[in-house]
Amino acid sequence: MTDDSANRGGQDYESSLAESDKSVASFARTHTPIETLQHVLHGNPTLVPVIVLIAATIIFGLVAGERFFSAFNLTLIMQQVSIIGILAAAQTLIILSAGIDLSVAAIMVLMAVIAGKLSVDLGVPAPISVLVALAGGAAAGLMNGLLVTKAKLPPFITTLGTWSIFYALNLWLSGAQSIRSSDIDESAPFLKFFGNVIEIGGARITFGVILMVLVFVALWYMLNKTAWGRHVYAVGDDKEAAELAGIRTDRMLISVYALAGLVCGIAAWASIGRVGSISPQAFYEGNLQSITAVVIGGISLFGGRGSILGALFGALIVGVFQSGLRLAGVDVLWQVFAIGWLIIIAVAIDQWIRKVSV
Amino acid sequence: MTQEPVLTARGLVKRYGRVTALDNCDFDLYPGEVLAVIGDNGAGKSSLIKAISGAVQIDAGEIRLEGKPISFRSPLEARDAGIETVYQTLALSPALSIVDNMFVGREIVKDGVLGRTFRMLDHKRMEAMAREKLSELGLMTIQNINQPVETLSGGQRQGVAVARAAAFGSKVVIMDEPTAALGVKESRRVLELIKGLKERGMPIVLISHNMPHVFEVADRIHVHRLGKRLCVIDPKSHSMNDAVAFMTGAKEPGEAEAA
Numbered sequence: 066m067t068d069d070s071a072n073r074g075g076q077d078y079e080s081s082l083a084e085s086d087k088s089v090a091s092f093a094r095t096h097t098p099i100e101t102l103q104h105v106l107h108g109n110p111t112l113v114p115v116i117v118l119i120a121a122t123i124i125f126g127l128v129a130g131e132r133f134f135s136a137f138n139l140t141l142i143m144q145q146v147s148i149i150g151i152l153a154a155a156q157t158l159i160i161l162s163a164g165i166d167l168s169v170a171a172i173m174v175l176m177a178v179i180a181g182k183l184s185v186d187l188g189v190p191a192p193i194s195v196l197v198a199l200a201g202g203a204a205a206g207l208m209n210g211l212l213v214t215k216a217k218l219p220p221f222i223t224t225l226g227t228w229s230i231f232y233a234l235n236l237w238l239s240g241a242q243s244i245r246s247s248d249i250d251e252s253a254p255f256l257k258f259f260g261n262v263i264e265i266g267g268a269r270i271t272f273g274v275i276l277m278v279l280v281f282v283a284l285w286y287m288l289n290k291t292a293w294g295r296h297v298y299a300v301g302d303d304k305e306a307a308e309l310a311g312i313r314t315d316r317m318l319i320s321v322y323a324l325a326g327l328v329c330g331i332a333a334w335a336s337i338g339r340v341g342s343i344s345p346q347a348f349y350e351g352n353l354q355s356i357t358a359v360v361i362g363g364i365s366l367f368g369g370r371g372s373i374l375g376a377l378f379g380a381l382i383v384g385v386f387q388s389g390l391r392l393a394g395v396d397v398l399w400q401v402f403a404i405g406w407l408i409i410i411a412v413a414i415d416q417w418i419r420k421v422s423v
Numbered sequence: 424m425t426q427e428p429v430l431t432a433r434g435l436v437k438r439y440g441r442v443t444a445l446d447n448c449d450f451d452l453y454p455g456e457v458l459a460v461i462g463d464n465g466a467g468k469s470s471l472i473k474a475i476s477g478a479v480q481i482d483a484g485e486i487r488l489e490g491k492p493i494s495f496r497s498p499l500e501a502r503d504a505g506i507e508t509v510y511q512t513l514a515l516s517p518a519l520s521i522v523d524n525m526f527v528g529r530e531i532v533k534d535g536v537l538g539r540t541f542r543m544l545d546h547k548r549m550e551a552m553a554r555e556k557l558s559e560l561g562l563m564t565i566q567n568i569n570q571p572v573e574t575l576s577g578g579q580r581q582g583v584a585v586a587r588a589a590a591f592g593s594k595v596v597i598m599d600e601p602t603a604a605l606g607v608k609e610s611r612r613v614l615e616l617i618k619g620l621k622e623r624g625m626p627i628v629l630i631s632h633n634m635p636h637v638f639e640v641a642d643r644i645h646v647h648r649l650g651k652r653l654c655v656i657d658p659k660s661h662s663m664n665d666a667v668a669f670m671t672g673a674k675e676p677g678e679a680e681a682a
Binding site: 078290293298306369 | 499502519541544
């Protein structure tokens with residue numbers, strides 16, 4: 066109205082910008098070797114577990130010699146980690162979405178018991194029992210997902226609860242009795258499909274090991290090459306930002322939990338082949354072991370960071386340590402002790418990598 | 424103005440419990456203009472913007488986009504209708520790359536079986552499009568389009584968020600406090616971005632507390648007070664002081680300003 070233009074524009078404070086220093090970031094560009102390493106690891110979080118796995122294999126090969134570093138023993142390790150490996154794949158999906166699933170092994174054992182009961186006790190054709198187990202796994206995961214998204218419960222509490230629920234159902238259905246290996250052989254050998262072995266020289270590769278690798282490859286593809294996978298990372302990274310950016314985060318999370326449940330159903334089928342019998346008490350520590358593999362694999366517990374292949378390497382690292390220490394004649398309690406340190410060191414490294422400065 | 428507005432709102436009401444955030448609020452945005460929305464804290468600016476961008480649902484009133492009544496149930500629906508919002512928080516995922524962030528929620532899949540059955544993303548095409556958009560906005564100082572957003576500076580991040588809105592917003596771009604967290608130099612960059620978008624004919628709604636920035640880029644200024652539009656002023660005939668006076672209630676708008 067009455068003010069002149071100088072007043073309107075306010076005081077000029079930007080004309081001096083023309084002469085300002087044009088270099089945007091003028092840090093002293095001297096990266097120490099440690100900082101360079103930090104950057105490399107930040108870009109490739111799977112590098113740590115790969116290095117650890119190779120180093121551990123070499124060291125145990127030197128210490129325990131032939132007995133450890135033989136085709137037979139190395140493939141045996143793969144057999145030993147195959148079930149926890151598949152569970153770790155499922156766990157990775159959940160952890161990448163910034164959740165945690167304490168019920169993966171409980172879902173698996175419950176589904177194995179259901180499949181066994183159907184085929185061995187009730188005479189249902191084995192392929193149908195397997196389908197029921199897969200669908201049941203997906204349904205159990207869906208239940209977790211609905212509780213996390215619709216009832217808005219923290220994933221830790223939700224799956225702590227469903228762990229107990231699934232475990233109790235499993236004891237009830239099985240009557241706390243194992244289904245004997247010979248009974249499965251008799252009425253439903255198809256349930257043991259993944260126990261089949263391919264022998265090449267001393268190497269014994271079970272179908273279960275091949276299945277584990279296929280599960281990882283398939284999930285790696287989904288996470289890295291599809292929009293769905295990018296959304297898992299986006300939701301795990303920053304859920305609110307993802308929502309505003311146009312991702313239906315609840316629907317996304319439900320699909321993640323359901324898929325993880327389906328993978329647990331796959332693990333159930335594989336576990337019958339691996340163990341032979343179906344024991345309701347088996348894999349009681351599987352939930353935590355799967356988290357161990359994921360953490361050692363360099364996948365951040367805070368979500369959104371890490372590669373699913375890391376979980377495969379994490380599972381193998383645990384297997385290599387256990388086998389190596391056993392063959393080197395170390396008491397079991399020290400194996401457990403070593404795994405404990407591995408977890409702590411892995412998380413410490415993750416924290417350090419996250420502090421990367423640009 | 425003889426032109427038809429792109430976006431209009433009439434009689435918007437939004438209540439949160441006993442608080443009335445929007446009280447019979449009107450709003451008009453004309454083609455090709457930069458409309459600044461200013462108002463004191465708690466005046467209801469955010470509610471107005473959220474109502475338009477679909478983030479909240481209004482209790483009463485009507486919003487029209489190009490003459491057609493609209494009611495968005497989510498930001499996604501607003502986006503699909505051509506209204507893009509650059510949020511104050513930017514809504515970027517730090518660990519994802521620039522390309523991933525720009526295409527979140529509307530990724531391009533490959534042609535043929537790979538895309539249809541295996542849902543494989545067409546990274547090459549998305550990269551090319553992202554590069555094109557970023558250079559259009561003069562943001563190609565970013566060397567690597569696949570670097571994670573967390574490695575960018577604040578101004579560069581803002582640039583990515585603006586480029587995303589510009590790339591997909593076909594009708595309206597809303598910017599919420601785009602310069603609030605930025606330094607002098609970076610703010611300048613964002614203001615240039617806004618002018619660049621305007622030159623390409625995009626109508627822009629700019630929410631800001633920064634009077635110099637508002638007066639520099641805005642064609643009209645919507646002054647929000649107590650949940651409604653108090654007046655619309657012309658930055659060429661009013662001073663920043665007037666704007667602040669209206670905004671805070673120190674002065675009542677006269678006949679000329681009354682909306």
